[in-house]
Amino acid sequence: MTNMPSETGGEPTKRAQAEGRFYDRYAEQLSPEQLAPQNVFAPTCLENLYVLEQFGDLQGKRVLDIGCGQGDTSVFFALRGAEVHALDVSEKMVSVTNELARRHGVDGRVHAQACRVEDMKYADDYFDLVFADGVLHHLDMPQAVPSIVRVMKPGGRGVFLEPQKGSIFSEVYRFFATDLRTTDERPLEQRDFDFLAGQFGRLNHREYHLVSLALFTMRFVTLKLSGKAFPYWMDEVRQGKYHPKLLRHLQNLDERIFRHFPSLRKYTWLTVIVTEKPKG
Helix, strand or coil: CCCCCCCCCCCCCHHHHHHHHHHHHHHCCCCHHHCCHHHCCCCCCHHHHHHHHHHCCCCCCEEEEECCCCCHHHHHHHHCCCEEEEEECCHHHHHHHHHHHHHCCCCCCEEEEECCHHHCCCCCCCEEEEEEECCHHHCCHHHHHHHHHHHEEEEEEEEEEEEECCCHHHHHHHHHCHHHCCCCCCCECHHHHHHHHHHHCEEEEEEECCCCHHHHHHHHHHHHHHCCCCCCCHHHHHCCCCCHHHHHHHHHHHHHHHHHCHHHHHHCCEEEEEEECCCC
């Protein structure tokens, strides 16, 4: 069992409808001209460097961006030469993605639609790369993950950034940020990793942010007290917009700690999951 109950049916479920409404409201506050997709994987953050390494050369690759949100990752892939298919349950987020793609001249390579992962109609073995940032823990994984595996090419790669249970920051944040998250999402735990490994066959994960969580805490508290907190606020830190040098120093300290005390990785906030669909 994973951390969410299974839902079935081709029509949007209550969870999908609630998620769509939540992100529709946020999409109304977004301005595509303020987004910088070329900086979405800023090298000031160690997990971004790791993720970029997993992507490899994107030229001519077919990419599925699940939970594309405001579209900056989708446009990033397209700017690197990929053909991108972007999914989100929020129709208004899909509109933001399309507008952002037009602004950056890659609308011919970004194909966005409002759709649940469970309802994808793509052919089997279709995508070279599947990407999702903070999405798996929102999904009905027993229904959604087999669909993801189905559309990946043999030898294709999946890269997923997810919060994990065990981080004190995550638990405190969830308590104080009920207005910034949907009610059905849950951080991943060990049984979820076991489930994913069973579905994909090949899986590894690397954890980030232990001491460096102090910087995220500082930013969240500042935004919360000023009434300016928003669902994607943590991207400001990860994209180097908030004390980037301090972030790198703290992450380097994290890495030194992990070398000596690897068991502390389970108390970090973020895990990067890399999967590969076996060939043959």
